[in-house]
Amino acid sequence: MAEIKGSGGLVLVDALHRLGARRISCVAGESYLPVLDALLDYPDIDVITCRHEGGAGFMAESWGKLTGQPGICFVTRGPGVCNASIAVHTAKQDSTPLIVFMGQVRRWERGREAFQEVDVRAVFGDLAKWAVEIDDPSRIPEIVNRAWHVATTGRPGPVVIGLPEDMLSEMTTAVQADYAVPEPIGIAPAALDKVATMIRESSRPLVILGGAGWDDAACAEFASFASAAHLPVAAAFRRHDLIDHRHACYVGELGTGPNPKLLERVKQSDLLIVVGARLDEITTQSYALIDAPVPTQKLIHIHADAAELGKVYTPTLAIQADMIPAASALAGIAFNLGGRERAGWKDDARADFTAWTDIDLANRPTFNGPDMTAIFSYLRDVLPDNAVVTTDAGNFSGWAQRYLRYRRPGRLLAPLSGAMGYAVPSAVGASIHHPDRVVLGLCGDGGFMMTGQELATAMHHGAHPVIMICNNGMYGTIRMHQERKYPGRISATTLTNPDFVALAQAYGAFTARISKTEEFAGVWEQAVNAGRVAVIEIAMDPRQLTTGAV
Structure with missing residues (x-):
């Protein structure tokens, strides 16, 4: 914990620096000039100047995907943040951690439809995970830390923060508290036992892999779990990169223009193990591939956000867990699941994939x-x-x-x-x-x-x-x-x-x-x-x- 004195813009940049932000995208605007000035005092933060707010937002969103930490984007008020809203929508649907800071009219001008004024809470209240405006510069560290937490935990997503121009210029004394990284949620032993039992009792299981929150080690552990248990693994829409396509368990992706034989295999399965994926409209082929709300198959759904469990499909077993500890836990039980009797089912699915992509x-x-x-x-x-x-x-x-x-x-x-x-x-x-x-x-x-x-x-x-x-x-x-x-x-x-x-x-x-x-x-x-x-x-x-x- 440390105390910092300076303008709201300086306190904001210092808060981001303490959280580990080392790169931002932006289109410069007069509404957040104190931030641009403060960035000169933090030369290890790389400032990427873009040519359109939509491009700046997409660029920051790409960093969120690549790092698992919030991509940071600064845009000006009104037209600027409206241009960037396409990236906010993408981050929401893609479960990408993103924080968009938007300049705002001065506090005493709000509510008068001042030049380029937008109501950040009204405009982004549903589009983002959280939309907020900072009124008091001394609260900047508190709100930025919370934004970081909201963007990265549960189902990751975007946060939009309004920055009134006069608030950024105001001098303040603020307390910079260290961010407490939450301990990841693992799979409870009793739930893990149920997973093992359901897999052992299955003759035609199929995994649907997707979502956010993965790293290279977790992907490798999950691949070893699938290999030991002889489980065919399909990628959810545009999540192809979660498993090496040379892996003998990978059987294709459930997106636009999927392999008809893979769709048929999903229907024939007796157990769906959905890890990280939301079972969204594209993955489920407009919710017709899997019966809603109660699937014909038994369904194990593992997701980091409890709100996604049972959102559309009622699972047989619902588990809230973060992907990194979940992959590790599943890898730990892989060799106690048998699976040789399922190997033919998996090999046939792999052969379908090979033929489809030949x-x-x-x-x-x-x-x-x-x-x-x-x-x-x-x-x-x-x-x-x-x-x-x-x-x-x-x-x-x-x-x-x-x-x-x-x-x-x-x-x-x-x-x-x-x-x-x-x-x-x-x-x-x-x-x-x-x-x-x-x-x-x-x-x-x-x-x-x-x-x-x-x-x-x-x-x-x-x-x-x-x-x-x-x-x-x-x-x-x-x-x-x-x-x-x-x-x-x-x-x-x-x-x-x-x-x-x-x-x-x-x-x-x-x-x-x-x-x-x-x-x-x-x-x-x-x-x-x-x-x-x-x-x-x-x-x-x-x-x-x-x-x-x-």
């Missing part, structure tokens, strides 16, 4: 321009084990979901919220955080145009991700649905794009346009070794809408 380039349909499947076949072979892949929303992400092989410590950063514009800023953020790793950001022409200006941020801060723009001249996912429901009636989904190569060159990026499949390998090597942000445009045939397009 690529036969000799029997591909002919498209005008590059073949996306061939390109991803190449990427699957050359991406390093520790590569970070970020994806936007769009049909092009289907190739990354189906064909890439995710490993540990490699990561997939993809918005469960389905937010467009995510890939570029999250790739820039990942490259800043892991400058020694290959980072691939995948986006469509539509998504790139939403946050592509963060290429300037990459150049400014020396980030060097490879951004791949899959350009088919339309909002492809919407066009697919449009063609399905209203065949031949095209409305509002055709796009007129700039010259992406010329645009990226203007930013100073390495650039290339791929018009033939065989050009990709050479360009990829140049892009990875360019030493700066690289942009590769894939001139797609609009007919190649999905991995199954013929």
Whole structure:
């Protein structure tokens, strides 16, 4: 515990520093100038200046995913925080720890609809885990510590904090209390015994793995548990990176465009072991894959937040536990579960996955321009084990979901919220955080145009991700649905794009346009070794809408 004297802005930056924050994203605003000034006194906090608040928010959200600690983002009042709200929504749906600090009008102006005023509690009361405004600068450490706790515990998520401009300028004396890191919640021995009994009594178990709160060690322990118990493991929507895809127990992902045989296997299972996942709409195929509210199968649901247990599905056994101690506890009982009699069930599921993701380039349909499947076949072979892949929303992400092989410590950063514009800023953020790793950001022409200006941020801060723009001249996912429901009636989904190569060159990026499949390998090597942000445009045939397009 220590006492600090100074402006509210100084107290705030000191509080973040004591909590361990060493990087923030921001778009500068006059409403929080005391914070920007105080950051000069803390040179070990890296300040990443972004070009749009949506990009700044996504960048901070990517750090929350990568570290398990809150990503920190500062934006100005009104338009600034409204722009950043897309990242708040993404952090909420993705269970990502994030703290967004927003400048606010002066305290005596509130409630008068002053210039750029927003009511932080009203606007973000449901969108965030907690929305609050600081009225008294002496309470800054208290509220920031609580925000850190709310963002990281239970089901992680976003916190939005309003900072009245005059409060940040006011001089104060504040007590900086050390943050008490909560002890993680483990699985009680009695509950662990029930888990073991239910697995031993099962002949067709299946694991659905997902959620937040994992680290490399926990992922490894869970993989050893699944291996010893001969359990097939499916990843929840966009949580591919929680288990090495070379592992004999991995059987695919439950997301958009999943393997039909995996869906059938879920229905055939007699025990679902859901660890960390929320059983959300996409994972459960609009709540139709698993009967709601009472599943046909027995259901073990392990989640860090008690509010998620029984939220949609009534479990046979509900366990509140954090993922790191849960994985360790499960690994401890793995060799007492038997499982050889279940090995055939698991091996068959693995064979289904292998067949589903097999690529036969000799029997591909002919498209005008590059073949996306061939390109991803190449990427699957050359991406390093520790590569970070970020994806936007769009049909092009289907190739990354189906064909890439995710490993540990490699990561997939993809918005469960389905937010467009995510890939570029999250790739820039990942490259800043892991400058020694290959980072691939995948986006469509539509998504790139939403946050592509963060290429300037990459150049400014020396980030060097490879951004791949899959350009088919339309909002492809919407066009697919449009063609399905209203065949031949095209409305509002055709796009007129700039010259992406010329645009990226203007930013100073390495650039290339791929018009033939065989050009990709050479360009990829140049892009990875360019030493700066690289942009590769894939001139797609609009007919190649999905991995199954013929």
